[in-house]
Amino acid sequence: MASKNKPDQPQVGKNHSFWQSWLHAWTGLKTVVREERNMQTHMVLGAVALLAGWFFGLTINQWLWLCLAIFLVMLCEINNTIAENICDLVTGPHYHPLAKKVKDIAAGAVVFAAAFAVLVGLILFVPKLWQVVSTWW
Numbered sequence: 001m002a003s004k005n006k007p008d009q010p011q012v013g014k015n016h017s018f019w020q021s022w023l024h025a026w027t028g029l030k031t032v033v034r035e036e037r038n039m040q041t042h043m044v045l046g047a048v049a050l051l052a053g054w055f056f057g058l059t060i061n062q063w064l065w066l067c068l069a070i071f072l073v074m075l076c077e078i079n080n081t082i083a084e085n086i087c088d089l090v091t092g093p094h095y096h097p098l099a100k101k102v103k104d105i106a107a108g109a110v111v112f113a114a115a116f117a118v119l120v121g122l123i124l125f126v127p128k129l130w131q132v133v134s135t136w137w
Contacts, residue, residue: 032081038110039077046070049121056128066124069117076113080106 015021032039053066083106087099 029078032078036077036081039074039081042070042073042077042114046074049117052125056125058124062124065120069113069120073110073113073117076106076110080110082106 015024033043049066049070053063058066080103083102087096087102090096091099
């Protein structure tokens with residue numbers, strides 16, 4: 001049975017409670033938002049998309065597509081950050097072609113998800129923007 005860590009020692013064993021797991025997860029989310037510029041950009045663009053959805057009065061199905069697109073981009077960015085950190089941990093300051101490959105593939109997943117988000121945004125917002133523009137003519 002694992003012994004409990006003293007307060008000044010880093011935890012090396014399993015979490016002792018659901019609350020402890022939740023706090024570690026929350027710390028991870030705060031870290032990726034604080035340290036990753038691209039995640040900050042995704043959050044700002046996601047917030048803009050949510051405000052646009054509110055402004056244009058999206059239907060429930062449209063909201064689901066919009067939220068799916070936003071969360072998919074953010075999840076891919078989190079996984080990209082994980083891949084980068086693991087590669088850096090393993091390779092240290094040295095270049096390794098497999099580490100580059102992993103980082104490039106993870107970054108590609110973010111681009112792929114972002115392309116999906118742009119497509120969803122175009123499908124949702126172009127008709128609504130067209131209605132607004134057409135009333136001005």
